[in-house]
Amino acid sequence: MEAALFAIYALIVCGSAIAVVISQNIVRMAMFLVLSLGATAGLYFLLHADFVGATQLLIYVGGTVILLIFGVMLTASAPYASIQNSPGELLQGGFLAVAFFAVSVASVLAVDWSQLGQEVRLPQDSRMGHPAPVQGYETADAGNTSRPIGMALLGVRVDDIASEPVPEQTATPGETTGHPPVTPLSGYLLPFEIISVHLLVVLVGAAYLARAKRRPLSTERGLP
Amino acid sequence: MILGVVPLTAYLLVASVLFVCGLACMATKRNGIGMLIGVELVLNGASLNLVAFSHYGSLGLDGQIAALFVIVLAAAEAAVALAIALNFYNNHLTIDVDRADELKH
Numbered sequence: 323m324e325a326a327l328f329a330i331y332a333l334i335v336c337g338s339a340i341a342v343v344i345s346q347n348i349v350r351m352a353m354f355l356v357l358s359l360g361a362t363a364g365l366y367f368l369l370h371a372d373f374v375g376a377t378q379l380l381i382y383v384g385g386t387v388i389l390l391i392f393g394v395m396l397t398a399s400a401p402y403a404s405i406q407n408s409p410g411e412l413l414q415g416g417f418l419a420v421a422f423f424a425v426s427v428a429s430v431l432a433v434d435w436s437q438l439g440q441e442v443r444l445p446q447d448s449r450m451g452h453p454a455p456v457q458g459y460e461t462a463d464a465g466n467t468s469r470p471i472g473m474a475l476l477g478v479r480v481d482d483i484a485s486e487p488v489p490e491q492t493a494t495p496g497e498t499t500g501h502p503p504v505t506p507l508s509g510y511l512l513p514f515e516i517i518s519v520h521l522l523v524v525l526v527g528a529a530y531l532a533r534a535k536r537r538p539l540s541t542e543r544g545l546p
Numbered sequence: 547m548i549l550g551v552v553p554l555t556a557y558l559l560v561a562s563v564l565f566v567c568g569l570a571c572m573a574t575k576r577n578g579i580g581m582l583i584g585v586e587l588v589l590n591g592a593s594l595n596l597v598a599f600s601h602y603g604s605l606g607l608d609g610q611i612a613a614l615f616v617i618v619l620a621a622a623e624a625a626v627a628l629a630i631a632l633n634f635y636n637n638h639l640t641i642d643v644d645r646a647d648e649l650k651h
Contacts, residue, residue, distance in 0.1 A: 328552045335564065340563075342583060342587065343570045343571050351583055355587070365560065366597055369598060374593075374614060378617060386624045415574035426565065427562055431555065474607055520619075524622040524626055
C-alpha cells in the first residue's frame with residue numbers, strides 16, 4: 323500500500339517536473355508546478371511529516387502558485403508569453419542537466435543507506451554493548467508531529483522530553499537511553515523570531531518594489 | 547531491522563529528479579518567471595531530502611523544522627522575485643532575462 327502510494331506520487335512529481343522543463347508556455351509551466359508541489363506534499367505525508375505536508379499545501383500550493391499565476395497574468399502579453407531560445411542553448415542546458423543528474427544518482431546509489439537506518443533504529447538487545455548513538459525521535463511512526471514542531475518553535479523540545487525516561491511515568495526498562503540532557507535552549511525560538519522579522523521585511527520590500535509608479539508626475543511637481 | 551517498504555534511496559532519487567529539473571529550468575528558460583519556477587523546484591527537492599532524512603536518519607524533528615524554514619524562505623523569495631519581475635516588466639515591457647543587462651533604462 324505504501325509502495326503503491328509512493329509510486330503514484332513519485333510518478334506525478336517526476337512527470338510534472340519534467341513537463342515544467344519541457345513546456346514552453348508559461349501558464350502550463352505554472353499548472354505543472356502546482357501538480358508537482360501537491361504530489362510532493364503527498365510524499366511528505368508518506369514520510370509521517372504531517373505538519374510539513376500541510377504547510378506545503380497551504381504555503382506552496384496555496385500561496386506561491388497564486389502569486390506566480392498573478393505574475394504570469396500581469397506580465398504575459400502576446401509576443402512575450404513564450405520566449406524561444408536557440409538550440410545551442412537548449413543543448414548546453416540539457417547537457418548540464420544530464421551530467422548533474424548522473425553525478426547525483428551515482429552518489430546516491432554509491433552510499434549504503436541501510437547502515438544509516440540500522441544505526442538509528444537499533445534493536446533493543448544490542449544497545450547494551452556499545453554506547454548508544456543519538457536517537458531519532460521515536461514517535462516517527464505515529465506521525466503526530468504538529469505539537470512537537472510547535473513546541474520546538476517556542477523553544478521547548480517535547481520530543482526529547484517524551485523519549486526521556488521520566489521517573490514518575492514509569493517508563494519500560496529498555497525504552498531509551500543515552501539522550502543528551504534536555505535544555506530549554508535546544509529549541510528553535512531564535513530562528514523562529516528571525517524568520518518572522520524576515521517575512522515582515524520581505525513583505526514590506528515586495529510591496530515597495532511592486533508599487534505603482536507616479537514618478538514623472540512627482541518630478542514635474544518637484545522641479546521649481 | 548527493515549526500514550519499511552520504500553527505501554530511502556527512492557526518496558533521494560525523486561528529490562534528485564526535482565533538483566535536476568529545477569536546474570535545467572533555470573539554465574534553459576529565458577522567461578524570468580520560468581527561472582523563478584526552476585528555483586521553486588530546486589528548493590522543493592532540497593526540502594524533500596530534508597524530510598526523508600528526518601524520517602530515516604537520526605535528524606529527528608530537526609529535518610522537518612529545516613524543511614519548514616525552507617518552505618517559508620521560498621515563499622518570501624518568490625514574493626520578492628515576482629516584485630522584481632513586475633518592476634522589470636514595467637520598465638522594459640518584457641521579462642526576457644537576456645535583456646536585463648542594465649539596472650534602469
